[in-house]
Each structure stands twice: as C-alpha cells, then as structure tokens.
Amino acid sequence: MGIVDDVKDQLSFLGGFKLTLEHLTRPRVTRQYPEEKKPKQPRQHGRHVLNRYEDGMEKCIGCELCAGVCPADCIYVRGLDNPPDDPVSPGERYGYVYEINYLRCIHCDLCVEACPTEAITESKLFEFSFTNRADAIYTKAELVVDDDGRPQKLPWEDWREGDDLMTSGWMRATSPAGNAAYEGEVQWSGELGYGVRQPEGGQSGRRNDQATGSKQLRDVLEPHLLTEDIPLEHRGMKGRMWRAQISAERNKKKMEAARERFKELRATRAAQKAQKKASA
Amino acid sequence: MSGAMLAQLHSMVALTTHGDPLYDNGVGWFVWVVDIIKVLVAFVALLVSVMLMIWFERKLISDMQSRIGPNRAGPWGLLQTLADGTKLFFKEDLLPERADRSVFKLAPYLSLVPALLIFTVVPVGGIITVSGHTFELQVADPPIGILMVLAMSSIAVYGVMLAGWSSGSKYPLLGSVRASAQMISYEAALGITVVTVVLITGSLSTRAIVESQSTNFWDWNLIRLGIVPFFLFLIAITAELTRPPFDLTEAESELVGGFHTEYSSIRFAMFFLAEFMNVITMSAIVVTLFFGGPDGPVPHIPSFSIWFPVVWFLIKVFIFLFIYVWFRAALPRLRYDQLMTLGWKYLIPVSLGWLLAVAGFIVDGWWGLGIAVAAVVLGTVLVRAFGVGQFRETQREPDLVTPRIGPRVVRTPPGPVGEDG
Numbered sequence: 001m002g003i004v005d006d007v008k009d010q011l012s013f014l015g016g017f018k019l020t021l022e023h024l025t026r027p028r029v030t031r032q033y034p035e036e037k038k039p040k041q042p043r044q045h046g047r048h049v050l051n052r053y054e055d056g057m058e059k060c061i062g063c064e065l066c067a068g069v070c071p072a073d074c075i076y077v078r079g080l081d082n083p084p085d086d087p088v089s090p091g092e093r094y095g096y097v098y099e100i101n102y103l104r105c106i107h108c109d110l111c112v113e114a115c116p117t118e119a120i121t122e123s124k125l126f127e128f129s130f131t132n133r134a135d136a137i138y139t140k141a142e143l144v145v146d147d148d149g150r151p152q153k154l155p156w157e158d159w160r161e162g163d164d165l166m167t168s169g170w171m172r173a174t175s176p177a178g179n180a181a182y183e184g185e186v187q188w189s190g191e192l193g194y195g196v197r198q199p200e201g202g203q204s205g206r207r208n209d210q211a212t213g214s215k216q217l218r219d220v221l222e223p224h225l226l227t228e229d230i231p232l233e234h235r236g237m238k239g240r241m242w243r244a245q246i247s248a249e250r251n252k253k254k255m256e257a258a259r260e261r262f263k264e265l266r267a268t269r270a271a272q273k274a275q276k277k278a279s280a
Numbered sequence: 281m282s283g284a285m286l287a288q289l290h291s292m293v294a295l296t297t298h299g300d301p302l303y304d305n306g307v308g309w310f311v312w313v314v315d316i317i318k319v320l321v322a323f324v325a326l327l328v329s330v331m332l333m334i335w336f337e338r339k340l341i342s343d344m345q346s347r348i349g350p351n352r353a354g355p356w357g358l359l360q361t362l363a364d365g366t367k368l369f370f371k372e373d374l375l376p377e378r379a380d381r382s383v384f385k386l387a388p389y390l391s392l393v394p395a396l397l398i399f400t401v402v403p404v405g406g407i408i409t410v411s412g413h414t415f416e417l418q419v420a421d422p423p424i425g426i427l428m429v430l431a432m433s434s435i436a437v438y439g440v441m442l443a444g445w446s447s448g449s450k451y452p453l454l455g456s457v458r459a460s461a462q463m464i465s466y467e468a469a470l471g472i473t474v475v476t477v478v479l480i481t482g483s484l485s486t487r488a489i490v491e492s493q494s495t496n497f498w499d500w501n502l503i504r505l506g507i508v509p510f511f512l513f514l515i516a517i518t519a520e521l522t523r524p525p526f527d528l529t530e531a532e533s534e535l536v537g538g539f540h541t542e543y544s545s546i547r548f549a550m551f552f553l554a555e556f557m558n559v560i561t562m563s564a565i566v567v568t569l570f571f572g573g574p575d576g577p578v579p580h581i582p583s584f585s586i587w588f589p590v591v592w593f594l595i596k597v598f599i600f601l602f603i604y605v606w607f608r609a610a611l612p613r614l615r616y617d618q619l620m621t622l623g624w625k626y627l628i629p630v631s632l633g634w635l636l637a638v639a640g641f642i643v644d645g646w647w648g649l650g651i652a653v654a655a656v657v658l659g660t661v662l663v664r665a666f667g668v669g670q671f672r673e674t675q676r677e678p679d680l681v682t683p684r685i686g687p688r689v690v691r692t693p694p695g696p697v698g699e700d701g
Contacts, residue, residue: 016610020344030348 027265037160045107046125048100049151050144051118051168052192058088058144059119059189060095066111066120074104075111095119098140103133118169118188123151127158149193170197299423299485301407302415310413322419326399330556331361337556337605344609365549373545378448387446388543388550391439394432395557401428402564403490403573405590416487417574417590425485426474429565430467433520436558437463440522440529443551444539455538459522459529462619466519466526469627473513476635477501477569479642490573502570505638510570512631514603517562519623521555523604525611526619563600564593571596633659 031038051059062079080096088094111120130136135156146152151164168191190196234242302311335350335358342349350357375381405417422428437460444456478484480501481492493500502510519526530538540551567573576592578585614622633655641648 013611016612017606020606020609023344023346026346028348029346032348 027262040124040160040163044122044124044126045109046123046163047102047128047138047151047157048111048120048143049123049164049167050095050098050120050140052145052149053090054190054192054195056147056192057090058094059117059191060098061089061091061117061119062093062095063116065114065116069110069114071108071110072104072106074101075099076101091117095140098143100138100143101136102128102130102138103136112169115169118191121167121169123167124163125151125157125159127160128154128156130156145192147192149191168194168197300416300418300421300487302413304414310411314410314413314415318419322399322404323396326396326557326560327553329560330553331365332358333556333560333601334361334364334552336601337608340602340605341609344606368549369546371545373547374542376448376542379542380446380448383442383446384542385547387439387443388547388554389439390442391436391554392550392557394436394439395554395561398429398432398558398561399564401425401486402561402568403487404593405574406586408586418487421485421487423483423485425483425487426478426489426569427484429486430471430474433463433470434467436554437467439551439554440539443543447539447542449542451535451537452539452541455529455535455541458535458616459539462522462526462528462623463520465620465623466516466627469512469623469631470516470520472628472631472635473509473516474569476505476509476631476638479635479638480504486568486573490568490575493572494575497572500570500572500575505570506634508634509631509638510566512627512634513569514566515622516627517566518604518607519619521558521562521604523559524608525613527613528616528619559601559604560597563597563604566600567593567596629659 053059060077062077064077064079067075067077076097076099077095078097079093082088082092082094107122107126109122112122115121142152142154144152151167153159153164169188170191186196186198188197230239233239302314338360339349339357350360353359353363375384400419401422403416403418403421407414407416409415440459440463441456444452444454444459447453477489481489483489483492489501493504497503522529529535530540535541540548543551573596574589574593576589578588633652637648637652637655639648640651
C-alpha cells in the first residue's frame, strides 16, 4: 500500500459528511402514525371474530380445541347442548361462553388453525386500546359477527377501511387439506353476508395477486422440490433463465410502482405548496 | 526586531488597550442603564438561542438521518425544548444516597455559570452611538479578553469532574475521569492556537482581535495565520466541548449517561443547557478569533447599517452551529487511545510548530522561513525515527510488543530456533 492509499484510508471517514448531506434531500422514512397509516398485510393477525353460517347459525360448536391449543391460555370456552326447539349452531352443541382475554393474547392464530368449523378467525384490526381490564376481556356478545356478517365495532376500537373484509375461514385456506389435487376447489363453508367465497390468490391457479398480495405455493416451493417433480421447461439452464426473467419482471414492476409513488408524493407536495402560497 | 515593526506593535497595543469607550466620561446613570440593558439582552438572547439551538440540532440531525424530528410542540416543533424544560422542571429531583451532597448540588452551577460568562467578552457588533454616548456592542471588553475565555472553559472542567466524582457511582466517575483527562489534554492545543492569534494581534482584548481583522477578507486570521490554526482550534474546541466525535464522557453505549447519569430534574437541565450554551459561545469564539467577528461588507443604509455587523456575526455563528451538528451526524465516536493520540501526538506538536513559525514571521521573513523548515525537517525525522524504532521492535520480539492499532497480531510463544522458521 502506497502513501497515497494510506492517507486515503485514514481520511475515509470524510465520506460521512457527504452522505449526511445527501440524506437532507432524500424523502423521509418516518410515518406520522395516527394521521398517516401503513397499509396492512392481507393476512395480518388482529382481533378475533366469531363467524356465523349463511342462515345466521353460529359456527362455534363449543369443542374447546381453541382453548386447548392456545399457548397464552387466553381463551375460555364452555359448550352446552343445543336447545332442540331453538338451536344456536347446526351441530349437537354450541359455544355457551366464549371469552378472549386480550391482555394475554399474542395473536399467534393457532386457535384459528385448530378450529374445525372455521368459527374463530382473525380480522386485521389491531388498534384497540381499552382503558380497563373488563374491556380487555371480549365476551361472545362482542366477538360474534352481526347480522350482516361484519364484526362489531366497539367504541374503543379504531377500525380502518377494509379491516373487517376477508377475515373468514376462506382466508386461511391455501390449498385445502394441503393436497394439490384439491387446488382451486372450494373446501370452506359459506358465511353470513358473503355466501361461499370463490378461491383467490394462493388458493387456485387462477389467482389474483393484486387482491391478496400472496404468491402461489407451488412457485414458492419449487426450489425445494425433487428434480422429477419440477416441470421439464423449468429445469436446468432453461429454468434458471425463466426464474431470472420472472424476478426481473417483478423488480421492474416494483420499481415502476415506487416511481409512481414518488411522482404522486411530489405532485401532492407541490399541490400543498401551491395551496399554501395561494392561501398566503 | 526592526524599528518599524516595533512602532507598529506599539500602536496596536495603544489601540487595543483602550477598552469600551462607554466609560470614558465617568460612570453616570446612562452607563448603568446601558450596562444593565446589555446584560439583560445578552442573557435573554443566549437562553433563547440555546432553546433554538437544541431544536435546530434535533431537527437537522433527523433530516440527516431521513427522519422528521420533533414536530408536535408548536409550529415545526419549535417549542419542543420549552416543553422538555417544563417537564424536567416538574420532575422529582433525586439525590443519590452516596452522593457528596453539597458538591453534587454545586456542580451544575459550575457548568452553567462559565458558559454564560464566556459570552460576555464576545464582540457581537460594531461600535454604536446613542444620544451622544458611544459604546461597543458587547457586554464587557476587559483587557484580558481571551484569557477569560480560557479561564472559564477551565472552570467548566470542574463542573464536569465534580459532578462525576460527587455522584458516588461508578459510571459518572468513569465519565468524569475521561472528561477531565480529555479537556486538560486538549486545553494545551487550544491555548497554543489562541496564543498564535494573540501573537499576531498584539493584544488579549477580543475587541482588538476583531478590529485587527476588520479591514478586508484577507486580514481575517483564518487566512493570515494560514488556515491550519483554525482547524487545530476547531478540533480542540470540539474536544473541549465534549461534542461528538469526542463525546467519550457521555458515551451512552459504555457509560449510561457519563458524568450526569445520577442527575435528574432541573439539575440535569442545567447540564444540558450548559452543554448547548457552550456550543453557541464557542462558535462565537471561533468566529471572533478567526473569522473577523462581526466583520463584513456594510452597505450604507441610514439608521440600519449599524445592525449589519450583528447580522454578519449571527450568520457566521450559525454556520459553525451547523458544522457542529454535522460533526455529530457524520463522525463516529473516537476510541480513548485515538483521542489521546490525536491530542498529544498531532495537535500539540503541530500547533507548537505553527506558533514558532508565526512568531518567526512576525520578527522577520527569514526567521519564519528558517523555523518553519526546521520544524518540518525535525518533525519528519522524529516521525521516521519513531516508525523505524517501532518496526524494528516488532520485528525482533513479536510476543513482547503490544500491537499498534490495526489488525490484531496473533502471538505465538517462541519455539525452539529453526523449528518453524
């Protein structure tokens, strides 16, 4: 290493000055939280709902599997035999008491996976700050969906647009029973207010990525498959080219989306400035 | 020394020991009023500017990190400091059980009061005349001027040291030990560069220092002394302020909060205030010593032209405030040995050599050149000698020599000769 390189090495910290100045011109990464909220993931785990069938019957059969699987021990269920003249659920028994303590719940979604009747699922709502312990324990009356099939919106909850949509058992079903042979075939029951939902992204080959933002399971798993399970046209060099093409397209889309976002941001900022000027 | 030089020096001294013309005609009621107004204005302006400085630092550093920064209290978060201060004021004032109570209470004042006092000798503007009375736009113009700055910054060391010592706790103690060692080390380089300025001015008075630079840009000490003293002074003063990258005294990752770990409530606020006030006053001192203070082009606008120097002064100070925040955003904290190496092995020798060269140039051009060449040659020889010595040592006994900064040397125990080559 020559003396020039040595000096350069010693003075390399000066690059920090340039970098910090550059950052002055970059867009800010902070979001002004209560006013400006990040879009939620399509399968975000939020507060639970208790679903009902299309005819209004409750899906819960009081089997207590959810309470059994819960690692935080926050669910309390008591089942009771259905009254023969006025049944609550189509089965033999129904959930007579159903309580979730949100001071304990960790939103792991194990209860949703354990449920045999898709009775308990999670909405995308996470902004519910109660001010006393009694409010923290949600009872069945608060968890069960209303007559339109929508979750009840309690006064201390901050529901956003779309939080209550796509929350049912339909949501968790990717390939029903994990068997590729059933891909795209409806294996979930209808629900109050929505009927039987059609399969979408990740649930069928005719998927819609924009709607759910998810990937097809087969694409995700392909690198892990045995060679003979991979389609011929995706093997070897050809396959590599194909994958590179796909990722390039995806990146291009991402870049375009980002570019458009910046354009919008700039336009709105310019508009704001113009407005300010006009008002001043 | 030539006769002309001597005459020039004498005239300079005569010019500079004059002091504030306000006191020329005795001390009447008008003098009292002017002095009180000066003190009040300086005090209030300093406090307000500290408030704004804290806001500015937080805002700028967040901009440099692509964040937003405080924006809730007041427009653009301007009142954030006020809100923080109010909060601190109403918090519980804790006094550690093992603290030395009286010293613990005294320490914040030892930090805050010098910070306030330093600003009194800074020339903020030119000389103005109000109803027949002429006075300088600076709180005080003592003949010792710049010595007062050095004295006060030394007293501030006591504030930090005693705070750490009296807390009766280990992290503050470590922080204060670091702080006092650091401040004393860098005070040497600081003092020598100040002496360089004093040497060329021929006076200690800050007003005289400013006036000697006031004719044009090329007379600023920055240019006159050859730029290097300015950089030495800037580094030394940053270390003296314990600002990043020299903030080892409050290295959060190592010492919790450093010397003020045990402080809370209004006592902590005083340390905080003192720290930022020092940043402002030291920026003002840099401007005074090297950038001509309030010097700058003054257009002739009746009844307003006297304020132009003040504006120039404020702009210059602001640039240095920006630079301090920039330092904090851009530079990582130095290790302790790097700090000491920089202070003792680089800053002090260079400033000393520069001082000698400047002194030589003031006497005579040939003297200056001779001293400069001698300093460069001697310095090079010394550096080379150290290098050779270290190289030979490391070659001969690799297991006995502590490796220098750099990749860690794996030490193997010396085996029998000729076994592993």
